[in-house]
Amino acid sequence: MANDTRARILETTGLLLRQRGYHGTSLNDILSASAAPRGSLYFHFPGGKDQLVIEVTRASVAEVTERLGAALAAEDDPAVSVRHIYQSVATMLEENQFSLGCPIAPVVLDSPTPELAELCRSAFEQWIGLLRQAFVRAGVPERRAQALALLVESSLEGLMVIARATRDHGPLTAVADEVTALVEAAVRAGKAAEREEATV
Numbered sequence: 001m002a003n004d005t006r007a008r009i010l011e012t013t014g015l016l017l018r019q020r021g022y023h024g025t026s027l028n029d030i031l032s033a034s035a036a037p038r039g040s041l042y043f044h045f046p047g048g049k050d051q052l053v054i055e056v057t058r059a060s061v062a063e064v065t066e067r068l069g070a071a072l073a074a075e076d077d078p079a080v081s082v083r084h085i086y087q088s089v090a091t092m093l094e095e096n097q098f099s100l101g102c103p104i105a106p107v108v109l110d111s112p113t114p115e116l117a118e119l120c121r122s123a124f125e126q127w128i129g130l131l132r133q134a135f136v137r138a139g140v141p142e143r144r145a146q147a148l149a150l151l152v153e154s155s156l157e158g159l160m161v162i163a164r165a166t167r168d169h170g171p172l173t174a175v176a177d178e179v180t181a182l183v184e185a186a187v188r189a190g191k192a193a194e195r196e197e198a199t200v
Contacts, residue, residue, distance in 0.1 A: 006044040008034045014056045019099060021106035022053060022116075050113055057116060060103035061123040068127055072134040079183040081134065082152060086176035089156060090169035098167045101160035128153050135183065139190030148186055152179060 012034035016025040027049055031038055045051045068085070075081045093101070108120045131149035136142055159172050 005034075005036050005040050009036050009041060009044060009052070010056055010059070012036075013052050014060060014103065015100070017053065017056060017106055018101065018103055022110035024106075025049075050116075053107065054113075054115060054119065057104055057107055057119055061119065061126070064103065065123070065126050065130070068130050072130055076138075077187070078131075078134040078138045079180045079187065082131075082183050083176055083180045085152075086156070086172050086179070089160065090163070090172040093160065093163050093169050093172075098164045101164050102157055105157060105160070124153065135186065138187045139194055140186045141190060141193070144186055144190075148183060151182070155179060 009030060013025070013030050016029055016033060020029075027038075027041065030036075030049075030052070031041060041052075042048070045055070047054075067088075071085050071088070072078065072081045075084070104120045104123055107116055128146075128149045131152050132142075132145045135145035135148050140148065155175055159175055162171050163169050
């Protein structure tokens with residue numbers, strides 16, 4: 001029962017953070033939405049709201065990192081993986097009726113504590129790094145791979161905001177076409193350069 005209460009508090013906190021951000025989510029909101037007694041919150045999370053948010057954010061980052069890594073490993077062609085990633089984000093937004101976006105974006109915008117700020121910085125570094133590595137494995141030069149990875153991640157973050165505002169995932173599909181074409185072109189160019197070097 002205690003573990004159920006703890007899990008319920010964490011799940012509720014995660015949802016509220018994604019909807020309202022750090023400053024828009026109070027402990028009273030969490031208690032009310034989770035139907036947990038105040039005493040149990042401080043029993044499980046003696047550090048209060050900051051401990052809660054750190055645990056939730058860390059778990060969210062781990063989940064996204066795992067899914068992103070799996071998506072990129074599932075295909076030899078990173079352009080196919082990137083298209084699938086855009087599609088999965090569009091599906092996620094539709095399934096939650098455009099009420100939830102990136103799990104760490106609201107925390108980044110609020111930047112409440114140095115520990116949370118560092119956690120968010122590290123998360124983006126990991127996600128961009130996974131994309132960059134996939135592009136490099138496909139033959140894209142390191143510098144171009146880094147720029148493409150930044151483009152993919154930044155467009156996804158911005159498009160989630162636009163989709164939530166417009167309640168339409170159409171922009172994700174449109175941008176996916178453009179970004180996929182860029183990745184395909186970069187991979188072709190990288191492989192052509194490799195062949196040219198091999199013949200010299």
